Amino acid sequence: MEKTLLKRGYFANDAAFDWLYPQKIRELSKRHWTPLAIAEQAADFLADAPGKKILDIGSGVGKFCIAAAHFQPQATFYGVEQRYKLHQYAQAAKDVAQISNAEFVHENITRLDLSSYDNFYFYNSFFENLDDNDRIDEEVAYSTNLYIQYCRHLYRSLERKPAGTRLVTFHSMQDEVPPSFQATYVSDDLQLKMWIKR
Numbered sequence: 001m002e003k004t005l006l007k008r009g010y011f012a013n014d015a016a017f018d019w020l021y022p023q024k025i026r027e028l029s030k031r032h033w034t035p036l037a038i039a040e041q042a043a044d045f046l047a048d049a050p051g052k053k054i055l056d057i058g059s060g061v062g063k064f065c066i067a068a069a070h071f072q073p074q075a076t077f078y079g080v081e082q083r084y085k086l087h088q089y090a091q092a093a094k095d096v097a098q099i100s101n102a103e104f105v106h107e108n109i110t111r112l113d114l115s116s117y118d119n120f121y122f123y124n125s126f127f128e129n130l131d132d133n134d135r136i137d138e139e140v141a142y143s144t145n146l147y148i149q150y151c152r153h154l155y156r157s158l159e160r161k162p163a164g165t166r167l168v169t170f171h172s173m174q175d176e177v178p179p180s181f182q183a184t185y186v187s188d189d190l191q192l193k194m195w196i197k198r
């Protein structure tokens with residue numbers, strides 16, 4: 001009983017969720033990790049049928065995947081993250097929150113085969129290559145060329161997906177979104193967009 005209440009507590013609001021992480025990770029939350037309300041909205045759209053496999057491209061400390069997995073227990077949320085330390089925080093947080101339908105992979109997106117996943121979430125992960133003020137740490141290399149390379153890779157991978165594939169972008173400049181994806185929802189502030197491939 002106490003464990004169930006504790007688990008529900010993490011999903012009550014963003015501040016409560018952030019207690020899954022140490023202070024240095026909590027301090028990055030507002031700028032780098034998806035707010036719970038956005039995760040819930042995106043998860044509702046992406047989990048369009050039971051058993052769907054949804055990939056978060058650049059999963060950080062796992063906030064999107066863990067929250068989405070809580071809100072949509074019949075789907076499985078996968079996260080791919082290039083930074084090993086963030087990947088470890090995601091694994092630890094998933095265990096503490098007792099989430100069984102989220103999985104994390106430590107890898108660069110360019111080395112992952114996207115054909116295994118049905119739908120996708122993308123929170124402007126490659127922007128850190130363009131903006132000196134947007135950097136989480138110095139664990140990885142940054143460059144404009146990497147931004148272009150990552151966007152091209154994702155664009156081409158999304159182009160190969162079948163009609164009906166769903167994508168949610170948050171704060172994206174859309175360099176990674178092929179024209180075959182049609183926006184079906186745009187939030188008033190233009191930051192949250194939901195797409196379906198024609």
Ligand SMILES: C[S@@+](CC[C@H](N)C(=O)[O-])C[C@H]1O[C@@H](n2cnc3c(N)ncnc32)[C@H](O)[C@@H]1O
Nearest residue numbers: 033034058059060063064081082108109123125
């Ligand atoms: C803005 S954070 C979003 C984290 C998570 N999706 C969320 O919403 O809570 C973007 C993450 O993408 C990761 N990332 C950036 N480029 C990547 C790449 N090429 N492959 C894998 N991860 C990448 C960064 O390390 C960072 O943790």
